[in-house]
Amino acid sequence: MLNPYVRKLSTARSIVIIVLLVTNLVVHAQRTPSREYQLKAIFLFNFTQFVDWPPGSFATEQSPLVIGILGENPFGSYLEETVSGEKVNEHSVIVQYYKNADEIKTCHILFINLAETKKGEQVVEALRGRNILTVSDAIDFLKGGGMVRFFTKSDKIKLQVNLEASKAANLVLSSKLLRLADLFDPSKNN
Amino acid sequence: MLVTCISFFAYEFYVFRKTTTEKLSTIGKIISTNSTAALAFDDSENAKEILAALKAEPHIVAAALYNKDGELFSKYSADRRDTNFFPKKPQQDGYRYIRSHIDGFEPILQDERRLGTLYLRSDLGGMYDRFRVFGVVAILVIFLSFILAYLLSMILQKSISKPILTLSETAKVISNQKDYSVRAVKSGNDEVGGLTNAFNNMLEEIEKQNKTLSEFNKNLEQKVSDRTEQLETVNKELESFSYSISHDLRAPLRGVVGFAAILEEDYGNKLDDEGKRIISVIKNNTLKMGRLIDDLLTFSRMSRQDIMRTNIATNKMVRDVIEDLVPGDKKPAIHWDIQNLPDLKGDINAIRQVWVNLISNAVKYSATKKQPQIEIGSFKSNGQTVLYIKDNGVGFDEKYKNKLFQVFQRLHSEQDFEGTGIGLAIIKKIISKHGGHVWAEGEKDKGACFSFSLSDNENI
Amino acid sequence: MNYDSVEILLVEDNINDAELTIRELKKHHMANNLFHVKDGEEALEFIFATGRYANSRNVMSSPKVVLLDIQMPKVNGIEVLEKVKADERTRATPIVILTSSKEDPDIKTCYALGANSYIVKPVNFEGFAESIRNLGFYWLLINQPPK
Numbered sequence: 069m070l071n072p073y074v075r076k077l078s079t080a081r082s083i084v085i086i087v088l089l090v091t092n093l094v095v096h097a098q099r100t101p102s103r104e105y106q107l108k109a110i111f112l113f114n115f116t117q118f119v120d121w122p123p124g125s126f127a128t129e130q131s132p133l134v135i136g137i138l139g140e141n142p143f144g145s146y147l148e149e150t151v152s153g154e155k156v157n158e159h160s161v162i163v164q165y166y167k168n169a170d171e172i173k174t175c176h177i178l179f180i181n182l183a184e185t186k187k188g189e190q191v192v193e194a195l196r197g198r199n200i201l202t203v204s205d206a207i208d209f210l211k212g213g214g215m216v217r218f219f220t221k222s223d224k225i226k227l228q229v230n231l232e233a234s235k236a237a238n239l240v241l242s243s244k245l246l247r248l249a250d251l252f253d254p255s256k257n258n
Numbered sequence: 259m260l261v262t263c264i265s266f267f268a269y270e271f272y273v274f275r276k277t278t279t280e281k282l283s284t285i286g287k288i289i290s291t292n293s294t295a296a297l298a299f300d301d302s303e304n305a306k307e308i309l310a311a312l313k314a315e316p317h318i319v320a321a322a323l324y325n326k327d328g329e330l331f332s333k334y335s336a337d338r339r340d341t342n343f344f345p346k347k348p349q350q351d352g353y354r355y356i357r358s359h360i361d362g363f364e365p366i367l368q369d370e371r372r373l374g375t376l377y378l379r380s381d382l383g384g385m386y387d388r389f390r391v392f393g394v395v396a397i398l399v400i401f402l403s404f405i406l407a408y409l410l411s412m413i414l415q416k417s418i419s420k421p422i423l424t425l426s427e428t429a430k431v432i433s434n435q436k437d438y439s440v441r442a443v444k445s446g447n448d449e450v451g452g453l454t455n456a457f458n459n460m461l462e463e464i465e466k467q468n469k470t471l472s473e474f475n476k477n478l479e480q481k482v483s484d485r486t487e488q489l490e491t492v493n494k495e496l497e498s499f500s501y502s503i504s505h506d507l508r509a510p511l512r513g514v515v516g517f518a519a520i521l522e523e524d525y526g527n528k529l530d531d532e533g534k535r536i537i538s539v540i541k542n543n544t545l546k547m548g549r550l551i552d553d554l555l556t557f558s559r560m561s562r563q564d565i566m567r568t569n570i571a572t573n574k575m576v577r578d579v580i581e582d583l584v585p586g587d588k589k590p591a592i593h594w595d596i597q598n599l600p601d602l603k604g605d606i607n608a609i610r611q612v613w614v615n616l617i618s619n620a621v622k623y624s625a626t627k628k629q630p631q632i633e634i635g636s637f638k639s640n641g642q643t644v645l646y647i648k649d650n651g652v653g654f655d656e657k658y659k660n661k662l663f664q665v666f667q668r669l670h671s672e673q674d675f676e677g678t679g680i681g682l683a684i685i686k687k688i689i690s691k692h693g694g695h696v697w698a699e700g701e702k703d704k705g706a707c708f709s710f711s712l713s714d715n716e717n718i
Numbered sequence: 719m720n721y722d723s724v725e726i727l728l729v730e731d732n733i734n735d736a737e738l739t740i741r742e743l744k745k746h747h748m749a750n751n752l753f754h755v756k757d758g759e760e761a762l763e764f765i766f767a768t769g770r771y772a773n774s775r776n777v778m779s780s781p782k783v784v785l786l787d788i789q790m791p792k793v794n795g796i797e798v799l800e801k802v803k804a805d806e807r808t809r810a811t812p813i814v815i816l817t818s819s820k821e822d823p824d825i826k827t828c829y830a831l832g833a834n835s836y837i838v839k840p841v842n843f844e845g846f847a848e849s850i851r852n853l854g855f856y857w858l859l860i861n862q863p864p865k
Contacts, residue, residue, distance in 0.1 A: 117368045118295055118368075224301075242295065247295060504821070517737075519844075
């Protein structure tokens, strides 16, 4: 029962809204990561509270705690937002992005997100001996020497931990964390 | 006992709350510390496992984890039925008593970062358990105390209250029966025993004093009875004495008078006037002695006898006495003025004696006047009846008034007026015995007035 | 003396009183048949014809009057009175108590025992004489003796 004038107006309006929404979505798609990666970002940050780095890991007490992302950044700005302003044991938490392993100077947690798994293994190999907690989504990450792997089970993000690898890196993982995680047994086949 | 228990319970209640809260808080802290990772990594299964450990503490009926947004993350309930009372959002941190539960909210912190809130609910069963235990213990203690108290009281009773009761019983018996020979039985050497001793000593004293008193009394009574006996003996002696006098004294007098008369009669013609006069003197003296004896006897009898009060018709008595005393020939010579005299209460014989003496005196001492006048009357004074006899005779010197009523005292010489000097003494004696008074007024040569009153008191 | 014709028995221990009494009675010619005993014992013996008078008189011939003094040695007047009045044979004998005692109890006792008269002996001689005279007149001349 709308008069023709109004109808014309509302139609126009709808079109505008749709256009805006789509634009927003597109833009957002670039800035807002998926729910999964939001959680993973939080987890990454949370690791900082359940892992103890050896004394030499920080130059000074004020040195920042670095969470690095090697490869593509799936978190958008979310990780940065999460860690922004946070301090863990006086160390401010910052995010750094790396294209390749050489760029990694000081890093405490490294999220490896390389397209090729083989490359990931190489990185892990290269970082052996350094006190960096390596985290990835890759399926055989732990087999290749990685320390923490995210996997999804029943719509929940779960952790798998390679305790030996972490020990080799002189990292102490809190038992609270370990409780939650599946422990990687090298003898079994994942 | 009860006060102690109540205060104990109150204290325990307070302490229990505190410790329960503390315990709950401790548990809360432990759980919360353990569940940080679960919360951080969103592992609700793990969280549930952690909470499930609370089963070990049966008094925690429910627990829940809330994430940092206040959303319920995981829950635990001791009794699977009750699942709908979990708070929607976590409240203020801390532990509170809500009705019959304790609700607590513990912050879950990891390195000062708040990851969420732990909710714990504990029932007060623990407290009730404790109280139950306390109750049993208390009852036991009370019961034991009662038994102890009872035993103690039995002992005390024996050693303290029983002796005291016995003592008071004894005292009661003694004071009721006035038997001071009773002694309290001493049991034990303690203070009660001391009291018993003192009590018994006191009784002994009382007994002793009583004995002394009663002996004294007895002595007194003995003395009194002795004295009374003596008095009675003396009285009897006096009586028989008077009796003897009246008989034995008179007989020789009679002899003297009689034989003097014989002498006069038979040998009078042989005597000259002097001789006759001498005989007359002998007779007169003897007669006087007789009168003395009579009067003395009367006086003595009056002293000894008790008076018997009866109603005396004074008018009649007075007229009879006058009739007896005054011979017919003397009557016209004396002018009698006798008023209507009131009846008296007294001893008939004694009062008669009074009138005899009074009237004979009045007659005697007014005989010297040409027109003797004797007035007998009465008047009331101070509620007492006074009787008087007035004569216009020779009277007496008021100077010697106090000698009037003494025995053998006369205010006139024998030559002028014969008499033994005992009449008034007798009157006074009699009137005194009646509890009354007698007095006299007189003026030389004008006359005398003798008055007396009797006591109205019938008991004298 | 014929003991059976005694009219007046005078029982009096006082010699003087006895003499005065007899003298007075003699004056009025009343003492012809008067017998005087000096104590109660003899009086009883005489009246009851016992003792020294055992065979000398007849009990039944009583005197017209007995003048009896109370105060006497051995047996006093009261006893005599009692005994005389108790015995049927002699009960009727008139007894006049002639005594110095004016005491009431004596008077009562004597009358209770049956005395016929109670006379007090006055010290006064005239009075005494008059009493005796009257007595004599009365009991000897006026009174009718029993029998």
